[in-house]
Amino acid sequence: MKTLKEYFNELNDNRQSGKVKHLISEILVIALCAVCSGVQTVFEIGEFAEVKKDWLKNEVGLLLENGVPSHDTIGRVLAMINPKQFQSLFISWIEQSLNIPTGSYIHIDGKTLRGSASEQSRGIHLVSAFAHEAGVVLGQIKCAEKSNEITAIPELLNLLKLKSSIITIDVMGCQKEIAKEITKKKCDYVLALKENQPAAYNDVKDYFSIEDKDFQNTLLRFETLDIGHGREEKREYFLSTNINWFADKNKWANLKSFGMVKSTVRCKGKQYSEKRYFISSIEDINEFVTAVRTHWTIENTLHWSLDVIFRDDECQIREKNTAENIAILRRICFNRMKMYQNGKTLKRKKMLCTFDDSFRFNVLFS
Known part of the structure; x- marks a missing residue:
């Protein structure tokens, strides 16, 4: 070794x-x-x-x-x-040091090094892959100048050796080409769906709004309840494996399901709720729940630690x-x-x- x-x-x-x-x-x-x-x-x-x-x-x-x-x-x-070569060696070292098991949840998200920004240029933006079970960074890559995460994510995926993992990405990564790249690596995906994909978003939103009882009975369901500090949050997870109605189903590689999460929060006598939608290649409700619930560990564990403990944003090297x-x-x-x-x-x-x-x-x- x-x-x-x-x-x-x-x-x-x-x-x-x-x-x-x-x-x-x-x-x-x-x-x-x-x-x-x-x-x-x-x-x-x-x-x-x-x-x-x-x-x-x-x-x-x-x-x-x-x-x-x-x-x-x-x-x-x-x-x-050369940061790309350094990054490649970093990934090789991680692959040698850790055996990421089959079926792991891999979360991808971006973070800007705010201290590296100047009047002439924006700060360096790094897209990272975070292994949930191991709790470590598998690799990261810098977004090119005048570019964004859409181009960086496929490049990062190509660098990583993953084994039948479930990859979650927030809104920016909900792209047909990214779904295709994940499928090429024989991995599954859960991609957050919002207005950046307006046609798909509205179709899936309308689909889950159907109130017919027979339709509702076809949905896979799961529910969680978190109570603490005077706050109660109920999350209802819905997964549908019926994709035949979706006009663009053949444009999304290995598409197998649509998901919705309804969050209802009660706090100090007030209540509010929101719904989030997902496009996915998995059919198991438990895998879907875990993928959605653990995605934010990349923000709450990795990015928070880098900022608060390692003072990532305070470093003003430009x-x-x-x-x-x-x-x-x-x-x-x-x-x-x-x-x-x-x-x-x-x-x-x-x-x-x-x-x-x-x-x-x-x-x-x-």
Whole structure:
């Protein structure tokens, strides 16, 4: 099994060989350790290297034959590294480290690195794939400038090796081509359907509004009730496997069902409800319920943790390659902390990585 440092060694190094004093793998290990400790800037990575020089040599095992690299050298290397190649190595490392079981729920969603925005350009937008059961990032890819998630999602799917997974995507990903790409990978999909697909949305909405008793009896149903903090939320799940009426059924790869979720909330004497609609390739109501309920873990677990615990949005590095590569390092740290099982919360692990050299070593390299 290859180590992270060995993966880092595979990165292309375009520096002039006669002027290279620091291995690219050692620079990335230093940056990884620094980011794991809460560092936010390239200058701080250089400061971390100076302060932790003995630990990096004696415990982590770096050679540092020419001392520690300066923050200028670290910055040049992080700007030089091709993020797509770095991302590919990240995915290979995850696939080696974790066996994502058949039938896993994989949630895809985007997040903008707000600190990377400037007056001249919008912030970097990354689309991530999150494995629900394992609780880790499987990979992410940057949306191209003047593009959006519709073009990035198929590219991300092509990078991932998935086994009969159920893939959920919010509204932006509800596209015929994306459904086709998911089906090519022999996976299933549950795609949120809204007004960006007006014809399909209105057809499915009208379909579920039929009040005929015989029709209602054909629907698969499931219900959940959550009560707490003076708030009651009832969710009613409906799934129909009758797709013959749908005019565009042959345009959606492996289409097998339509879903609806009705949420009714009672709080402080008031009540409101909403209905959400889905297009899917699954026929099992329990799988549909799990797919819908767990989709938001990518927002509530991954994106929340990156923002609140790893301060993702506060990082104001604006050099695009550098910002994206450090974002990849943060996600490596997130995964390593999630994979390191010691009974402590992610927040607690992050704090210990900041102050405890031994704990940081165990999280990153054990």
